[in-house]
Every structure is written in C-alpha cells, then in structure tokens.
Amino acid sequence: MNSTAALALAEPGEAADLAAFLVRLLRFDKAAVVRLQGVPRPDGPGVLAVFGRLPLGGSGVLVVRTAGLSRLDAPVDLTVSAGQLLDGLDEAAGTVARPAPVTGPAWAGLLPPRTGWQPVGAPPADRVRAEVTDAVREFRERSEAVPGHHRTRAVLDALADEIWSRPVTVLPELPLRAAHAAQVIGFLNPRAPLGVHRAGGWLRLSAPAGSVALRTAAAPGAGLGLSPVRPR
DSSP states (O other): OOTTTTTEBBSTTHHHHHHHHHHHHHHHHHEEEEEEEEEEETTEEEEEEEEEEEEEETTEEEEEEEEEEESSSSSSEEEHHHHHHTEEEEEETEEEEOOOOOOOGGGGGOOOOOOEEEEOOOOHHHHHHHHHHHHHHHHHHHHHHHHHGGHHHHHHHHHHHHHHSEEEEEEEEHHHHHHHHHTTOOOOOOTOOOOOEETTTTEEEEETEEEEEEEEOTTTTTTTTTOHHHHH
C-alpha cells in the first residue's frame, strides 16, 4: 500500500460513523483539521485513530474516534483537512482516502501519552448526561440574559469556562468540559458504559463510540502520542 492509497475499513458502518464524527467537528470549525494515526496491531491488520479538537469556551478538548482497518502495511501519521477527509469517505466501499497533509495547529503535535493510564472511575452515563443537560440550559439562560451590546465572544467564552470547569457531581475528578465534549461529538450515550483514566497531566473519558482527552496540568512526558486503540 503506497502512501496515498485509500484505507480499507474493517467493519460495515465504520465509514458512516466516521463521517458523523467529522460532520460534528466541522459544525464547530469549517476549517477543522484532524490528525490521523494508523498503527498495525499484532492481533489484526490495524486500527485508525482520528484526533480532532473541539473549542469549548476559551479552552479546547481533544476528541478521538477509532476504526478498525482490514489492511495496513505501514504506520500512518499525518495531519489533514477534516473536510477533505470527509469528502474522501466512501460509505459503500468502506474506504477512506488520505488527503494531502497540511501544516497542523499546535494541538496536533501534543497528543495524550501513549501509556501509563490509571483508572479514576466509571460514572453512570445517564447521570453525567443529565448534568451536561442542566449546564447547557444554564449557559443558554445566562448568555441570553447578557445585554446584546455586551454579548461578545470574550464574555461568552468566560461564561462557558466558568460552567465547563466545574466538576461532575458523580465523579469530581471529571470536569464538565469533558462530558460536554462527549455529548456534542456523539459519544455520550446514556445506556453505554463510561470510563475515566488519568496519565500524568492528562484525563481521558472513554465510551464505546470514542474518547475525549484534556490536559488538566502540565506534566513531564505528556504529549508522546496516544496509541489508537478502541476505547474499552
């Protein structure tokens, strides 16, 4: 397989799931980029991880969608346009074309660590989702109460940061920002299990559909690249 060949996805429906992920990213940023990492696996052909960034308030959260590959001859690691990647998805054939690489933003070079994740907890998804819903309602009501001439991006970002920095009640180690990101990207299913893990200054919220990662503190060794394995 050459460096520009399309990647063949292993399971029916993977292309549609990946397309839905990219569409949600592009709603937040029409010029969004994603970092692709494809790694061969000892127990199969390989897995593709697609890293994106959701801007929530003044901070960002990384979101990761994985897909099994039916064939992978060599590792893949490049940053591309999310829109071009979406255009290159062929749901009928179950393939994804690799766009030309682009110069990525700073976040694309600072991914979560590859190893060292330790469990923090497994909050009930329905209760986490209920807290996110309440917080979204609060943000809407408070932002609408701000006089129009004061409703600037900076004011709204500050309000968002105040709300999304709060801890989730059922697991205080988890900030609402991570749960909100999981909700808007389509990972937060109230009937699906959640897991929270920490590695150095990073926190990860994992669900069957994908994971969310954010930096909670600067830590030596962070940013070495996350192995793109399916969330468990």
